[in-house]
Amino acid sequence: MGFMPTKTPVIWWVRRDMRLADNPCLAALVETGRPVIPVFLLDEVLESHGAAPKWRMGLAAECFAERLAGKGSRLIFRRGGASRELGRLAEETGAGAVWWTRAYDAEARSRDRAVYEGLKDRVDVRAVDGHLLMEPWSVRTGSGGPYKVYTPFWRAVKDRGPGGGWPRVSKIPAPGRWPESENIADWNLGREMRRGAAVVREHVRVGEAEALKRLRVFARDRLSHYGDARDDLARPGTSELSEHLTYGEIGPRTCWDVGERGMREGAPGAEAFLKELVWREFAHHLMWHFPDMAEANWRSEWDAFPWKTDERSREVRRWKEGRTGVEIVDAAQREMYVTGTMHNRARMITASYLTKHCLVDWRVGRAWFEDCLIDWDPASNALGWQWVAGSGPDAAPYFRVFNPESQAEKFDVDRRYRDRWLAEGRRRPSRDALSYFDAIPERWSMAPGDVYPDPVVGVKEGREAALRAYRDFKS
DNA sequence: TTTTGAGTTGTTCGA
DNA sequence: GTCGAACAACTCAAA
Numbered sequence: 001m002g003f004m005p006t007k008t009p010v011i012w013w014v015r016r017d018m019r020l021a022d023n024p025c026l027a028a029l030v031e032t033g034r035p036v037i038p039v040f041l042l043d044e045v046l047e048s049h050g051a052a053p054k055w056r057m058g059l060a061a062e063c064f065a066e067r068l069a070g071k072g073s074r075l076i077f078r079r080g081g082a083s084r085e086l087g088r089l090a091e092e093t094g095a096g097a098v099w100w101t102r103a104y105d106a107e108a109r110s111r112d113r114a115v116y117e118g119l120k121d122r123v124d125v126r127a128v129d130g131h132l133l134m135e136p137w138s139v140r141t142g143s144g145g146p147y148k149v150y151t152p153f154w155r156a157v158k159d160r161g162p163g164g165g166w167p168r169v170s171k172i173p174a175p176g177r178w179p180e181s182e183n184i185a186d187w188n189l190g191r192e193m194r195r196g197a198a199v200v201r202e203h204v205r206v207g208e209a210e211a212l213k214r215l216r217v218f219a220r221d222r223l224s225h226y227g228d229a230r231d232d233l234a235r236p237g238t239s240e241l242s243e244h245l246t247y248g249e250i251g252p253r254t255c256w257d258v259g260e261r262g263m264r265e266g267a268p269g270a271e272a273f274l275k276e277l278v279w280r281e282f283a284h285h286l287m288w289h290f291p292d293m294a295e296a297n298w299r300s301e302w303d304a305f306p307w308k309t310d311e312r313s314r315e316v317r318r319w320k321e322g323r324t325g326v327e328i329v330d331a332a333q334r335e336m337y338v339t340g341t342m343h344n345r346a347r348m349i350t351a352s353y354l355t356k357h358c359l360v361d362w363r364v365g366r367a368w369f370e371d372c373l374i375d376w377d378p379a380s381n382a383l384g385w386q387w388v389a390g391s392g393p394d395a396a397p398y399f400r401v402f403n404p405e406s407q408a409e410k411f412d413v414d415r416r417y418r419d420r421w422l423a424e425g426r427r428r429p430s431r432d433a434l435s436y437f438d439a440i441p442e443r444w445s446m447a448p449g450d451v452y453p454d455p456v457v458g459v460k461e462g463r464e465a466a467l468r469a470y471r472d473f474k475s
Numbered sequence: 476t477t478t479t480g481a482g483t484t485g486t487t488c489g490a
Numbered sequence: 491g492t493c494g495a496a497c498a499a500c501t502c503a504a505a
Contacts, residue, residue, distance in 0.1 A: 141502085141503060142503065143503080143504090145503095148502060148503090149481090149501080149502055149503075150482085150483065151481080151482065151483080152502075152503055152504085231484080275483085345484075387483090387484095397497075397498070397499080397500095398497095398498085399485080399486075399487095400484095400486080401485075401486075402485065402486090403485075403486060403487095406485085406486075407485090463486085477505100478504100478505085479503105479504090479505080480502105480503095480505100481503090481504105482500105482501090482502085486497090487495100487496090487497085488495090488496085488497105489493100489494095489495090489496105490492100490493085490494090490495105
């Protein structure tokens with residue numbers, strides 16, 4: 001009795017790294033040879049997420065708990081301020097270390113800093129690489145600063161690739177006694193989704209196994225045509241990996257490998273795929289170096305632009321409800337409400353309509369996306385909105401206003417995308433178009449049989465108003 | 476320090 | 491229908 005040598009356990013604070021493969025933090029923990037206690041927190045940061053990201057994060061955690069159980073491990077669920085809860089858990093279990101995979105957005109960083117300060121005198125606290133291919137500070141221009149333009153960033157990193165080989169984890173040592181865990185179902189993380197949860201759930205794929213399957217299918221069927229096919233709104237030409245990357249259900253290096261192999265094999269779409277992965281890096285690079293990217297105009301001169309900020313205005317309401325009267329915009333908004341994701345090109349079109357035709361502040365759109373997107377990523381969302389609005393790190397000329405009608409003609413040639421998502425005025429609306437009405441709040445009082453509205457802002461008038469506003473602003 | 480070339484994703488007009 | 495030019499001027503990154 002009492003002679004069993006006990007090893008002090010190490011705590012793995014699981015966040016956006018819910019995978020076993022290609023996970024440097026987990027690999028390093030296992031490498032210590034000590035029992036690993038994985039813990040997932042409902043903390044101040046998760047609490048502040050929008051409805052869809054919060055819900056989707058819960059699905060990811062639930063799924064990952066099962067995956068860990070399959071490896072003889074567990075995922076401990078705790079609720080409360082991160083600093084306090086991790087401190088308590090370390091004390092309860094006698095853990096000697098708390099490690100996690102590094103995050104890059106302002107909110108997570110300030111939380112992590114506080115956790116580090118609170119624990120560093122008691123246990124070994126570490127933030128480990130793994131969410132990105134390269135750390136934001138490791139990419140520098142000739143003069144030592146961060147990149148602010150994509151193409152030079154791309155040229156600087158494209159041949160660098162990811163660090164190469166990483167150990168695969170086959171077994172996760174368990175502690176002799178597990179600490180108490182809450183039941184994640186009790187957290188009801190989907191409560192703000194209301195009616196939407198049941199509808200969106202059908203379109204969501206959760207977990208590492210699903211992510212790897214998607215990557216395999218992508219490599220086999222889509223990669224070689226990715227260059228053009230990813231722009232087609234109606235056909236599945238994209239990788240659909242964004243929701244997995246954002247919760248770390250798949251690692252960026254695993255994706256990069258697929259792109260690189262495609263390059264070696266001469267797949268024409270491979271470079272475009274690598275470039276998309278580098279866009280994700282670039283967004284995090286900027287977010288790290290400019291922490292208020294999500295809140296403030298990256299070019300401060302835009303602070304003086306007369307954006308409309310009234311959330312209750314007719315334009316904003318109609319845009320959110322997917323009834324601007326511009327078909328391609330409404331189709332996009334409804335796709336997001338029903339599936340929790342939106343085609344990348346549709347994001348540009350609908351964002352351009354809101355910020356240019358309607359002259360609404362990009363932060364209004366950013367916040368709505370943050371509430372609706374299951375693949376919400378703080379860095380990519382902020383960069384995307386600022387880029388479209390023209391306030392971001394890109395020399396977009398002011399006259400670059402997307403014309404929703406010509407975009408529709410180009411990228412939704414046979415109207416399949418619009419027919420899939422719009423019900424009004426159609427004799428036999430698609431199943432997806434009808435499911436929108438099951439997901440939306442009743443107070444929007446919309447029905448499939450409604451008369452499709454006239455544009456809230458005309459395509460031609462909106463463009464002219466935007467150009468006029470920019471001209472006045474510049475002078 | 477100065478110079479030079481270039482910049483994700485567009486639209487419209489006129490030949 | 492297709493093509494190239496104009497749209498304006500500025501910032502970035504590297505030589």
